Amino acid sequence: MFNRFRSLPATAMAAVLGCALTMTATPAAAREKAKKEEASKGNQLAPSREFTPALKKLTDAAQGKDAAALQAALTEAEASAAKADDHYLTAFYRLQLGILNKDQAIQAQALDAMLDSGLTPPENAATYNFFSGNFAYAAKDYAKAIQRLEAAQAAGSTEAALTPILMDSYLNAGQIDKGWAIAKAEIEARRAAEERPGEELFVRPAQAFQKANRTPDVLEVLTMRVEDYSTPATWRNTLYILLQQAGGDKDLSLDILRLMRATGSMTDRAEYSEYAALATEAGYPGEVVSLIKQGQAKGVIPASDVHFKGVLDSQTPRARDDEAALAADAGKASTKANPKVALGTADALVGNGDYAKAIPLYEAALAAGANPVAQYRLGVAQVQAGQYDAGIATLAKVEGNRARLARLWSVHAKQKASGSAG
Structure with a gap:
């Protein structure tokens, strides 16, 4: 029987999402040079001078895993944030608060703010988009789940759950053929690697086709299923x-x-x-x-x-x-x-x-x-x-x-x- 995919537990989230940020303070005289270097070094965050005191409190509270102190520091950070980099850092530490409190709603909001800012480092894009898509899937926001998961895939995500969740998001969004195309490609890839595909790759498309009264397609999926099961x-x-x-x-x-x-x-x-x-x-x-x-x-x-x-x-x-x-x-x-x-x-x-x-x-x-x-x-x-x-x-x-x-x-x-x- 097929079960909806679930978000990772807080401990796993913390291990994956509670990662360090790349930051640098850039003096005004050196900013032009820094802009030229960013292309080769990737996105580096440069917090404003006004934001620096709040950032230290955020960092100390997060490292100490003190949720109360982190909440207080976030309030101060939101008031002192003066530029996009500051807002990105505030969202990052809000994500850490959500992880500490096991609050997925806060985690989802923080990831949205980070991803929508355009400042997410390329090396984190796959991870952040995957979890954002995972949260959207859990909330049954399939259009958003598709957008984020496609972005995670494009960024090179290797999460095993990505393909099944993306497939199911398309199926639930009424795009059955697209969902089946994703499942079929994954089935063929698993077979090529001499691995047995997950049974959900057959079951969910078959259920969707059956609901749509597309019996020939149901039989096509089930015929492929008996090859592996x-x-x-x-x-x-x-x-x-x-x-x-x-x-x-x-x-x-x-x-x-x-x-x-x-x-x-x-x-x-x-x-x-x-x-x-x-x-x-x-x-x-x-x-x-x-x-x-x-x-x-x-x-x-x-x-x-x-x-x-x-x-x-x-x-x-x-x-x-x-x-x-x-x-x-x-x-x-x-x-x-x-x-x-x-x-x-x-x-x-x-x-x-x-x-x-x-x-x-x-x-x-x-x-x-x-x-x-x-x-x-x-x-x-x-x-x-x-x-x-x-x-x-x-x-x-x-x-x-x-x-x-x-x-x-x-x-x-x-x-x-x-x-x-x-």
């Missing part, structure tokens, strides 16, 4: 949505349920019931019998279940007779010569788990002409037979309403080949 739960979430999209296409629904079974993501009695009904209607008794027995072994179907007992009683003798007939038909030249018979025989063989025998029959059906279903099921049979590379190559050619399902089978095939299948 191959668990029965993630497969189930993805395939359940695909099953809903199948509508009244019984043949397609059966193929989706077959992938659910292959990935171990069938966990509900109703799914076994639908699968058994579709396979019975399609004429695959061997598949029905093996499915129900698997469900019973997993404890999803109780042995006392009257409905499934009746299905087993009717389908078991048919499966036995079917197996003998299929063994005879599979080797006949006439079976391969008739594309329709070859496809039907291959489907029945797959239902019985005879994947290797089904492959040449699917190939024969395809040789007679383009057939999206035969193309898809050939790829599945190859994967189930352990011919992973061949299966992936075959599935890559699938078009039409099984294209998404073919891609998911390819993901499963790669995981099986690498031994990472859930």
Whole structure:
């Protein structure tokens, strides 16, 4: 489950934000020379003479971590501040007060004053912008969060939380495509570094697309998610949505349920019931019998279940007779010569788990002409037979309403080949 990102605790804030400032007192006669040097040395703060007494009190109070003294010094500093540098220093020490008091509202205000002044040293820009963006995100000011976090990123921030927070800020601001583009780039970067992307990079965009009723985009995100998070739960979430999209296409629904079974993501009695009904209607008794027995072994179907007992009683003798007939038909030249018979025989063989025998029959059906279903099921049979590379190559050619399902089978095939299948 996705949780909103939280600001860093005060102790971590103090360690990062409670840093020293670069300051120099610049005599009037030397200011022109100093201006020329600032380009190479970076921003250096030059407090006014009137502000110097207050600045000493601010520094002493901050170093002593005396919140009361720091508050008093800030009151004096605000009254004596005469130039932009003075105001920047006042804001800096107000930030320290916010850290001491664990008051994020004060911290946010101080960071805004510092960043908006234009005087923030380049070396601090990434850190200050990140935390300012973090505070804005927590306050649900997503436009401001985006502005600050983009600036932090441009300044070279390496904060691990930056990308997820920036992504979520765009999503919450209604800019879903931009949020997903950020997430996708981070996913690809993590994969390139041989690291697993954070799951929030998939979950939050999927939720946003779902809320916007953009189901194809939801499925795209979830398809990428199962590549990195191959668990029965993630497969189930993805395939359940695909099953809903199948509508009244019984043949397609059966193929989706077959992938659910292959990935171990069938966990509900109703799914076994639908699968058994579709396979019975399609004429695959061997598949029905093996499915129900698997469900019973997993404890999803109780042995006392009257409905499934009746299905087993009717389908078991048919499966036995079917197996003998299929063994005879599979080797006949006439079976391969008739594309329709070859496809039907291959489907029945797959239902019985005879994947290797089904492959040449699917190939024969395809040789007679383009057939999206035969193309898809050939790829599945190859994967189930352990011919992973061949299966992936075959599935890559699938078009039409099984294209998404073919891609998911390819993901499963790669995981099986690498031994990472859930």
